[in-house]
Amino acid sequence: MANKNFNPGLDYARELDQKDPLGSFRDRFYQLESDKIYMDGNSLGLASKDAEEALLDMFNVWKTEGILLWNTKGGYYFQYAREIGNRLAKLICAGENEVIVTGNTTINVHQMIGTFWRPTKERYKILVDDLNFPTDRYAVDSQVELKGMKVEDVVKVVKSRDGIFINEDDVIEAMTDDVAVILLPSVLYRSSQLVDMERVTKEAHKRGIYIGWDLCHSIGCVEHDFEKIDPDFAIWCNYKYLSGGPGATAGLYVNKKHFGKPVGLAGWFGNRDETQFQLRHKFDQAPDAIAWQTGTPSHFAMAPLNGVLNIYDEAGLKNVREKSLNLTAYLMYLIDTTLLEYGYSYNNPTDDTKRGGHVSLVHNEAYRICLALKDHNVIPDYREPNVIRLAPIALYNSYEDAYKLVEALKTIGENKEWEKYSAERAMVM
The missing domain is CATH 3.40.640.10 (Type I PLP-dependent aspartate aminotransferase-like (Major domain))
Structure with missing residues (x-):
């Protein structure tokens, strides 16, 4: 199944957010300080006011x-x-x-x-x-x-x-x-x-x-x-x-x-x-x-x-699943149209019936790119040997989050920013 039809640009991402029926649930969750973009909800979900x-x-x-x-x-x-x-x-x-x-x-x-x-x-x-x-x-x-x-x-x-x-x-x-x-x-x-x-x-x-x-x-x-x-x-x-x-x-x-x-x-x-x-x-x-x-x-x-x-x-799991699939499809679209020339790819299924809730971004410098992302106020998740797991969570991540994430990855790729970081593994990543 091919990725859905999307359009480029920040304005389009914001348009998707304005139409998002689950958008209001974002306010029920505590966002990280300094407007960090949290893409690690498949390891530890954000705290909610309800919790x-x-x-x-x-x-x-x-x-x-x-x-x-x-x-x-x-x-x-x-x-x-x-x-x-x-x-x-x-x-x-x-x-x-x-x-x-x-x-x-x-x-x-x-x-x-x-x-x-x-x-x-x-x-x-x-x-x-x-x-x-x-x-x-x-x-x-x-x-x-x-x-x-x-x-x-x-x-x-x-x-x-x-x-x-x-x-x-x-x-x-x-x-x-x-x-x-x-x-x-x-x-x-x-x-x-x-x-x-x-x-x-x-x-x-x-x-x-x-x-x-x-x-x-x-x-x-x-x-x-x-x-x-x-x-x-x-x-x-x-x-x-x-x-x-x-x-x-x-x-x-x-x-x-x-x-x-x-x-x-x-x-x-x-x-x-x-x-x-x-x-x-x-x-x-x-x-x-x-x-x-x-x-x-x-x-x-x-x-x-x-x-x-x-x-x-209140949200309904059916609606959560629908948005999750759309968010990950949008993220793959942005990767395909923006990042391939910098050595990025992904190894997760594109078929909605065969994909979970995250995108597995692949790069030979995945570990050091994760370190660079954190300095761009993005919280990703790294898995050996070369995977950056990116999980846009339907209840609290936005399409604008996905857009800004890809822009950060593009900047890192253009400037080879990973070269500033050590490849020595930290205890927790």
């Missing part, structure tokens, strides 16, 4: 109620993770109590692999790809080693043909009779490829294989219909597109057909409500996704997410 209000409200409940907060508002705060989970479920078309806010991404991978991977002599392999974010693989390998098995014997890796994209045909071909569980990303964090989740899930289920998805780089940006996709489980973080705050409690989905399946990691907040405070030493598993909670949830790490979901309720 701030929700966090302060939570602090006030603690301040005024103390331990009594568990019984305030009919047990609302005792069930806080469930309440927010059911709000999140609407973003992926999941059913009631299929989503719980708990843990972090890595712990939730451990939890799901520990639950769904019960190796037998015939089925014992875990199928993964070689492009997913490393933490998923660390957790998978750790689970294998905890069972006294060898990673090289158990973990089956589908290798990318080009180091950029996953080929769904290769994944399906790798679904042999010895595969028990599959874990894949919905959107690749480097290239922004949106995998055909429905097709891959159906093929896994035809072969009796459990399959789960990492939604870290899609939730809050891409529309998912879990009623149609019907995966067995999913995990994700809530601090990227969803702007739940640094270290926000993560999300976990378990298909209702697996309710009652013994959890991989049991903890007291996964116990049935009615017997939880009887403090028995035998786990009485909750009857739904609540069972996959472990320890006491962090309300301060959940409250900002609860606040920002008000914005999603």
